[in-house]
Amino acid sequence: MTILNETYTLPNGVTIPRLGLGTWFIDDDKAPQAVRDAVEIGYRNIDTAQAYGNERGVGEGVRTSGVPRDELFLSTKLAAEIKDYDGAVAAIDGSLATLGLEHIDLMLIHSPQPWNDFRGGDYAEGNRQAWRALEDAHRAGKIRAIGVSNFQRADLENILAGSTVAPQVNQLLVHAGNTPTELLSYCEEKRILVEAYSPIAHGVILGNADVRAMAEKYGVSVPQLCIRYTLQLGTVSLPKTANPEHMRSNAEVDFEISEDDMTALRDLRDVDYGEHTAFPVYSGK
Incomplete structure (x- = not known):
């Protein structure tokens, strides 16, 4: 599982593992064990958010993992509703307190x-106000790297125009069937690393016959194919699971997808999120 040892380097010199553990939908009381299991398997990149309601549990898992804090990369996210400086400052400090950690690696x-x-x-x-609060926390050493999530080009340009620290990461919905090629290229041009959340399309891609056939050709599972796809796009891949067997399988992606198959996956558009369209990120907006 060599992918667990591979990293990217952000423009400020901070390194981030290429494969991480997403924790959306992992309950707070289950999060500590999920994090400990992931770390034992070899994961060093753990992603949470204020909106997930499990920062306390994720922080406990990090603290009790048995691995030194500086060997783990912990990300969280400022709640989407916070669009003022004072609220953002309070929420950043709130995340640190809830996590029980002295610093956050990426917010x-x-x-x-x-x-x-x-x-x-x-x-x-x-x-811009929320970003200024992140910049101040970054300068104060509370956060090692700062970025955004679900930001389109115009949203990024708004931040870049007035920032003293450019966004180092943009976490986006990226998977076979939803590949925002132009936005990925823009982020690469601006040296903004993209993190791919829901690389398995919240599970709905498991039913795609063409993707299943391609996975069989490589002798891998559909989730392994989809995770490998996002890695070859040059993103950090963040599959979410609390199942240790799935964690292990998700890290067994040391194979190469051909250029033709990458193109086929990139051009795939037939993904129906079904009941999950209730969530804004899957709504098609």
Whole structure:
């Protein structure tokens, strides 16, 4: 499982493991064991968010993992509804307290709009204020790297125009069937590392016959194929699971997808999120 030893280096010199553990939908009381299991398997990159409601449990898992804190990379996200400086400052300190950690390795603005207005109104000024709070926490040593999530090009340009620290990461919905090629290219141009959340399309891609056939050709599972796809796109891949067997399997991706098959996966558009369209990120906005 060599992928667990591979890293990217952010523009500020901070290294981030290429494969991480997503913790969305892992209950707070289950999170400590999930984190400990992942760390025992070899994961060093753990991702959470204020909105997930499990920062306390994730922090406990990090503290009790038996691995030195400086060997783990812990990310969290500022709640999407916070669009003012003072609120963001309080929330950053709140995450540190809830996690029970002295620093956060990466903190992101979870969305450019509040979830109840996703891809809706203009929150440019609010995002600039939230970003200023992240910059100040970064300067104070509370956060080692700062970034955003679900930001489109215009949202990134708004931050870049007035920032003293450029976003180092943009965490996006990226998977076979949803590959935002132009946005990925823009982020690469601006030296913004993309993290791919839901690389297995929240599970719905498991039913795609073409993807299943391609996975069989490589002798791998559909999740392994999908995770490998996001890795070959140059992103950090963040599959989410509390199952240690799935954690192990998700890290067994030391194979290479051919250029033709990468193109086929990149061009795939037939993904219906079904019941999951209730969540803003899957709504198609």
